[in-house]
Amino acid sequence: MKIGIVGLGIVGLSTGVVLAEQGHKVVGIDIDENRVQGLNCKRSPIYDPGLQEMIEKNFNNLKFTTDYSSLSDVDVVFITVSTPTVNGKIYLGYVFDAAKKMKEYLSDSIVVIKSTVVPGTARKVKDIVGENVVVNPEFLKEGSAILDTKSPDRIVIGSENEKAGDIVEGLWRFTGSTILRTSLEEAEMIKYAANSFLAVKISFINEIANLCERIGCDVNVIANAIGMDKRISPYFLKAGIGWGGSCFPKDTLAITSFAREVGERLRIIEAAIEVNEERPKRVVNLLEGLLGSIKDKRVCVLGVAFKPDTDDTRESIALKIIDILKSRGAIVLAYDPKARTNKAEMVSKEECIRDSDGIIIATEWKEFYGIEDLLKGKYVVDGRRILDPSKMDRTRFRAIGLGE
């Protein structure tokens, strides 16, 4: 089949390269000329494991352009543009813009909304492009985008036009994953319910971690035990500095404000957001508990990406920690194997540790495991619970959810 992808972020690229590997001819469109130029030189604009290799391997089936007229003979076009939250509400301008721009080139093509959109959006897209609209939300995680695209836990296809839904189902059958057919609104809602539930789960364990710090318990012991109950499951129960990234923060805000607009409050999700907003301050307070005032002290932040195996810093809690450290007068150094920020002086891992009084581990990159020896003599806050407390000087060490 001939496939169009509009919006070449991690979602568009992962969808594109995986379908190209299945033998489809894929044309990717973005409004960002630099991105398109780089991709035409086989350069991935994003770091995620295996993405660069997939672009190179399937290049014969891939074409990248800024020109919407390349969609004139596609069978299926995926909308994978950004859907940011602006002033607490979803901004759908990119989705509608893409729909309007593609409209004149589509013949009988199916338009698949893969971007995360609030319920009712597909119906508005239908008003622009016609009846053949399908909602196929994406559940990939950054850091394992290609693997997740090839083998998702489930696939959701929301459609009113059964034939269009069948064609999209056919595209994903190779994954062997369970395919669920739903209405347009249910497909839109499933995505928000999934992300919100995961965010709530993390905020829940983070609050338990707060209590553990007061009463001398280790939250990891608690999480391990409750996670053995199949009804709870061990996943997304890792206490830490809070949830960041390009999805949980914006999607929880989008769905809570959408709910208010239609006359409902999602109080549990609102509470999870509130708990999450307190996390970075708590982490800095732990460091001040060790160092006293951090004014004019040098602090090293290890990890600025919102999670390991990505160079993405969108809504990274590490950056919020850096802002708070600076607002309290600290001089901030940072190191990350892949991600960059101009909020702090980026230095090598060794310099970052050597030249600082206090250290905060903000991202659980593999290379930060087992560095206890390197941290000797420093004041350390482990925001990700990757260090072995028994190897640390307990007068100079604090960790999330680890009671003294």
Ligand SMILES: NC(=O)c1ccc[n+]([C@@H]2O[C@H](COP(=O)([O-])OP(=O)(O)OC[C@H]3O[C@@H](n4cnc5c(N)ncnc54)[C@H](O)[C@@H]3O)[C@@H](O)[C@H]2O)c1
């Ligand atoms: N990042 C994730 O892990 C993830 C996972 C699942 C779902 N999602 C959802 O998928 C969507 C895309 O996310 P992303 O992180 O890949 O986005 P992104 O912001 O990284 O990339 C989107 C791309 O779309 C381009 N774009 C914007 N308007 C355009 C237009 N009118 N025409 C063509 N290109 C346009 C931008 O230039 C950009 O390159 C969002 O709705 C997001 O919520 C993201």
Ligand SMILES: O=c1ccn([C@@H]2O[C@H](COP(=O)(O)OP(=O)(O)O[C@H]3O[C@H](CO)[C@@H](O)[C@H](O)[C@H]3O)[C@@H](O)[C@H]2O)c(=O)[nH]1
């Ligand atoms: O036990 C955990 C798990 C995650 N996190 C944090 O939660 C955030 C999000 O992590 P993760 O979900 O692994 O990454 P994302 O790439 O943001 O993926 C989420 O957001 C995507 C975009 O919607 C969805 O497609 C995915 O299913 C959903 O997991 C990160 O800051 C993590 O550090 C924790 O603190 N504790």
